[in-house]
Amino acid sequence: MRIRKALPTDAIAIAPIMLTAMEEIIYYFIGEQDRHKAITFLAYHIARSGNQYSYEYIIVAEEDGNIIGQICLYPGDALEQLRAPILSYLYTHFKRQPDLGNETQTGEVYIDTLAVSAAAQGKGIGKKLLLYAIDFFVHRQKEVLGLLVDKENPKARKLYLNMGFKPVKDVHVFGKELEHMQYS
Numbered sequence: 001m002r003i004r005k006a007l008p009t010d011a012i013a014i015a016p017i018m019l020t021a022m023e024e025i026i027y028y029f030i031g032e033q034d035r036h037k038a039i040t041f042l043a044y045h046i047a048r049s050g051n052q053y054s055y056e057y058i059i060v061a062e063e064d065g066n067i068i069g070q071i072c073l074y075p076g077d078a079l080e081q082l083r084a085p086i087l088s089y090l091y092t093h094f095k096r097q098p099d100l101g102n103e104t105q106t107g108e109v110y111i112d113t114l115a116v117s118a119a120a121q122g123k124g125i126g127k128k129l130l131l132y133a134i135d136f137f138v139h140r141q142k143e144v145l146g147l148l149v150d151k152e153n154p155k156a157r158k159l160y161l162n163m164g165f166k167p168v169k170d171v172h173v174f175g176k177e178l179e180h181m182q183y184s
Contacts, residue, residue: 006058011047021115068120076104101173108146
């Protein structure tokens with residue numbers, strides 16, 4: 001397995017994997033539960049620069065030439081700037097103006113999504129991507145990593161706690177109660 005920066009040409013492979021981490025959110029964004037439209041929405045943004053789902057902010061796990069996992073992270077203080085193209089696209093293509101809270105903040109690199117393909121789950125790929133991010137951003141760059149975990153997902157919360165993430169506060173975004181955690 002190889003971990004590397006994503007390329008614009010990876011968008012079609014990354015989009016369905018990323019969707020597994022945020023299916024409800026993307027359906028909320030586009031206003032309908034259409035998997036094809038959701039994947040198309042993500043692939044479009046992943047292939048372009050300057051937005052929160054851009055390949056610029058994605059690290060992938062690749063095995064035998066196939067992308068099997070992804071982690072998308074960006075500076076928390078850039079959220080508004082990186083979200084603007086998403087909101088513009090949603091209004092132009094879906095006539096949607098979703099009410100979005102701030103899922104991150106200044107002072108952290110925010111892990112927006114972490115997902116592994118269904119075929120590769122249970123092999124520790126997600127953990128390897130997290131360890132890569134911790135090494136690169138926390139140990140080398142001296143940054144703080146932040147993420148949100150669904151309170152209804154105790155398995156994910158336990159993984160993050162075991163890896164050294166600490167609860168910071170509760171957050172209400174996308175109509176859900178989430179826990180904000182950080183690693184420093």
